Amino acid sequence: MRVVKHSGEIVHFNPDKLITSLLKSGADAFTADAILKEIVRDIHEGISTKSIYKKAFALLKKNTHSHAARYNLRAAIQMLGPEGFYFEKYIARLFEAEKYETKTNVVLQGHCVMHEVDILIRKNNEIAMVECKFHGGSEAASDVKVPLYVFSRFNDLRVSSYSLFSSKEKITNCWIVTNTRFTADAIAFAECSGINLLSWDYPEKGSLKSRNNQDCLYPVTCLTTLSKAEKEKLLLLDIILVKELVNNKVDLKEIGISSNRIKNVLKEVAELCKCY
Numbered sequence: 001m002r003v004v005k006h007s008g009e010i011v012h013f014n015p016d017k018l019i020t021s022l023l024k025s026g027a028d029a030f031t032a033d034a035i036l037k038e039i040v041r042d043i044h045e046g047i048s049t050k051s052i053y054k055k056a057f058a059l060l061k062k063n064t065h066s067h068a069a070r071y072n073l074r075a076a077i078q079m080l081g082p083e084g085f086y087f088e089k090y091i092a093r094l095f096e097a098e099k100y101e102t103k104t105n106v107v108l109q110g111h112c113v114m115h116e117v118d119i120l121i122r123k124n125n126e127i128a129m130v131e132c133k134f135h136g137g138s139e140a141a142s143d144v145k146v147p148l149y150v151f152s153r154f155n156d157l158r159v160s161s162y163s164l165f166s167s168k169e170k171i172t173n174c175w176i177v178t179n180t181r182f183t184a185d186a187i188a189f190a191e192c193s194g195i196n197l198l199s200w201d202y203p204e205k206g207s208l209k210s211r212n213n214q215d216c217l218y219p220v221t222c223l224t225t226l227s228k229a230e231k232e233k234l235l236l237l238d239i240i241l242v243k244e245l246v247n248n249k250v251d252l253k254e255i256g257i258s259s260n261r262i263k264n265v266l267k268e269v270a271e272l273c274k275c276y
Helices: 014-024 029-042 047-064 065-071 073-078 085-097 145-155 184-193 210-214 228-236 250-253 261-271
Strands: 003-004 010-012 100-110 114-123 127-131 171-178 196-198
Touching: 014 029, 014 047, 014 065, 014 145, 029 047, 065 073, 065 196, 065 228, 073 114, 085 100, 085 127, 085 210, 085 250, 100 228, 127 145, 127 210, 145 184, 184 196, 184 210
Parallel strands: 127 171, 171 196
Antiparallel strands: 003 010, 100 114, 114 127
C-alpha cells in the first residue's frame, strides 16, 4: 500500500514505523497493535500520512491523553509559531534545564554591523549565541545557506567583548536550532566550522525529540485537554513548558479553566511529567 507524505513523495506504508511511534508515545504493545489494526482497516491507496497521523492521534486520545500528547509533540512544537517567538523561548527553557544561564533577544554591535541575537547562553564561563530557525511546515529544511549566514554573524561578534552576563565577556561558541531538519550540506558545513546544530532529529543523541522524551521538556501546546486559544493564553503568561503547570491551579484559573477541567488538565500534566 502506497501513501503520500507531506512533501508529496509517495512511499510504501510502513506499519513498523507506526508501531514504533505509538510505543514511544507511552502506549503499551496491546494498544499500539489495536490502533494499527484499526488504521489498516481504513487505509487505502494514496492516503496521506497526515490522515494516518490524525487517525492514530484520535485513537490514542481515546485511550490516554498523555500518550496522545507525546505522539503530537512535533505538531505541538510547530504551534509555537507562526513567527517563532515562542519557539525561541522554548529553546531557552531547554538550555536552562541543562543549567545554562540564558538571555533572549539581545542586540549587539559587531565589528562591522549590529546583530539581534535570538538567545545567549552561558555555562562554565563559556558563552554561545543561539540562532533559531522556525519553519511552519514539517517538510521544510534549513539548507547550507543558514549556517553560512550564521557563521558570518558569529565571526563579526566573536572579536569584541560585551557586558552580557557579567563584564568583558566574549562569545566563543555558536548554535543553530530548527524545529524541522537540516540538509546534509548544512550539517557538513556546520561540523567543519565547529557550529553546534539541534533539530527535531539531529543529533541522534540529544535531538529535540529525544530531549523531550528523556527530560519531560514538553511545550504546553502538546496538551490535549486544552483548546488552542487556552494554550495561546498560557504562552502569553510565559508558561512555556508543561512542567510549569505541575500543581499550578492559579495560571489555569487565570485563563478561565473551570475547576472540573483543571483536574483533567493537571492529571495529563502529571502523566506527561513521568519521564522514561
